[in-house]
Amino acid sequence: MNMTQKDLRTFLYLSLISMGLSFCAGCSKSSGNPEVEKGNKEYIIYTTGFSNLSLNEVKLTGKIETPSDEPILDHGFIVQFSNQDGEKMPEETISLGKTTKTGEITALFKPKKIFEQGVSYSYLFFVRTEKNFYKSDAYEFMLGNLNAVAEEKYSYGSDTIKINGNFEGLADHYRLAVRGAMEIFSLPFTVSPDKKSISFILRASSDVYNSDQVQVSLVRKNENPRRFELNLAKISYLSRLKFTKKDYDYSDFLDFSVANLADSYYTIPNLYILINGKKFPYQKGLRFHDLPDFPEGTFKIGYMNGKDSVYFPEPFSLVQPAKDLVLKSNFPRVHPFSYIQYDAIELSRFFWSEVSGTVGGQEANVGYDYRTGLLTVSPGDLADGDYELKVFNRFHSYLSPKKVKVEKLKISSRTSVTGYAGDTLTLKGNFIDGMQYFMVDKNDFQVGMANAQEGVLNFVLNLYFKPEDTFQIGYYTPTAVFYKTEQVINYKSLGYTFDRFYPSKGTTGDILTVEGKGIGLVGTVFLGDQMINAIKINNNKVSFSIPRLPGKGKMKVGFSIGTDLYQSTDYFEYY
Missing domain, CATH: 2.60.40 (Immunoglobulin-like)
Structure with a gap:
């Protein structure tokens, strides 16, 4: 068919009008009738069982498994009644109101009348929204002639547990189930002759500890326990x-x-x-x-x-140290703030890491070395006398049968001494045999030390003593604190002398001996210009092997202290 140009224009015009009308019609449908959003789901709910059934109440449980986008306006339970003949009775609704929760929902239902024996009851779970009313399948329960006074019980692992209640009609098709710290499918039990109590022995398994709990329930044999469960007791195990x-x-x-x-x-x-x-x-x-x-x-x-x-x-x-135990000490007495040590290996099991003590009732510094078994006791500032020694900790106590003798250090001899360097000077007093004493000058600089003999202290005028000064005597406490007497001793050091040497001549390898006051404190001598380390014979005598010297000839022998030079008047001949 041939179309004229006029016919073609008319066809195009009508086609455009038709497309416009179709577009407008689509706009009108979308705005006036909105579609429900795809993906909306319905609620999926169901009942999960009941528990704690008694004459006066029952605990009902339901579950919202799958949520929907619809808000919940109300949810709860509907309890349906029927008489003993099975005829339906008016139902009761438990309204729990709005919720946004999912998962398990519980409610305690108390009927207007007590649950009757042998009457069948059922309940269902519901959810109501604006557009829908969801109901689960019904769940039946029945209160027979059985009820129990459920209570918490305790067991030492083999006790007989007695539960009071009404157990008339308890036939062979019931069993006791145990769950919790251990699982028992069927536990033997006995019913009292008057049917008012039930008894059983629930022994603990090998992995049950103190405070572990089990729940004992009466259920029907060959039936899902959710259909009927009568809780008898929650039992807590007790240790002995x-x-x-x-x-x-x-x-x-x-x-x-x-x-x-x-x-x-x-x-x-x-x-x-x-x-x-x-x-x-x-x-x-x-x-x-x-x-x-x-x-x-x-x-x-x-x-x-x-x-x-x-x-x-x-x-x-607790076992205690023997009362008649006498400890052996290293010193016969002790000065204040000094220390005395006891061989106390017998006390090691009592005081190896924790010990305190008193001397004369006054707190003392006490320590125990478990490695050596030594007990160290340092009394405080006590007057001269004999005092009780008590050693203790929180759990043990030892009172020494032998008292501790305490004496302040006293010097009874002269308070002025004189001597040459290297001389041994003697002081007398109540010095303790074997104890170490120290001499300090007026600036508390240590100038000497010596171990005492009983009542006597011999010490050497060494190179630290000045030509003329004073010193005091003291000792260290166990904590390294120096304690000195108030007595001041004046001294005068007459210094050093060069007395002689022999032989008067010699060669390499020969032994040359030199004598002089204090020379043994020096350590080195001069042979001509050669400095030689000498061997100390005593404080006033040294000797050495003559080394190889350049050339031959005569030379002087000497030594120096500070800036002072001590030389022989005669010459030694080296050949």
Whole structure:
């Protein structure tokens, strides 16, 4: 068919009008009738069972499994009743109101009348939204002739548990189920002749600890327990402890063990050890050393298990040092702030890491070295006298049968001494045999030291003594603090002398001896211009082997102290 140009224009015009009308019609449908968003889901709900059924109440449980986008205006349970003939009775609704939660929902239902024996009841879970009303399948329950006084019980692992209630009609198609710390499918039980109680023995398995719990319930045999479950008792297990009595000191681990249930080296929930009324978490590594101070020397030992507090019948005492133990000391007496040491290996088990002490009732500085067994005692500023020595810690005590003799240091001899360098001077006083004393000048600079003999202190005028000065005598405390007497001793050092040498001539390898006051304190001598390390014979004599010298000839022998030079008047001939 041939179209004219006019016909073609008309066709195009009509086509454009048709397309415009179609577009407008689409706009009108979208704005006036919005579609429901794709992806909206319905609520999926169901009942999950009931529990705690008694004459007066029951706990109902439902679940919102899959949520929807619709807000929940109300949710809850509908309880349906029927009489013993099965006829439906008016139902009751438990309204729980709005919610946004999902998951398990519970409610406690108390009927207007008590639940009747042998009557069938059912309930369902519902969710109501603006547009929908969702209901789960019904779940049945029935209160027969069975009810129990559910209560918390305790067991030491082999006790007979008795539950009161009404157990008439309890036939063979019921069993006791146990769940919790251990699982038992069917536990044997007995019913009392009057049907008012049920009894059973629930022994603990090997992995049950103190405070572990189990739930014992009556369920029907060959039936899902959710259809019927009568909770009889929640049972908590209790430990019984055993304590082994023996000779303990404060550093020993106390020997506790669980006698009836599972034991552990570490703590067990709600299990405590009692010591004089104080409680400490049960553990194998418990020692008196780690516990707070106890003023008593005797201890009442027991335990708590979450219900009972039990004390062992006999009090317990720690072993103590022997009362007649006499310790051997290194010194016969001691100066204030000085120290005396005792060979006390017998006390090592009592005071190896914790020790205090008193001398004459006054606190003393006391230490014990478990490696050597030495007990060190340093008294304070006590007057001369004999004093009791007591050594103790929180749990042990030792009172020495032998008293400690304390004397202040006193110098009884002259207070002025004179001598040449190297001379041994003597002071008399109540010096303690074997004790070390020190000499300090007026600036507290140490100039000498010596070990005393009983009542006598011999010391050497060494090179640290000035030509003329004063000094005081003292000693160190165990804490390295220097304690000195008030007495001041004047001294005069006459210095050094060069007395002689022999032989008068010699060659390489020969021995040359030199004598002079204090020369033994110097250590080096001169042979001509050659400095030689000499061997000390005593404070006033040295000797040395003549080294190889350049050339031959005569030379002087000498030594120097500071800027002072001491030389022989004669010459030594080297050949």
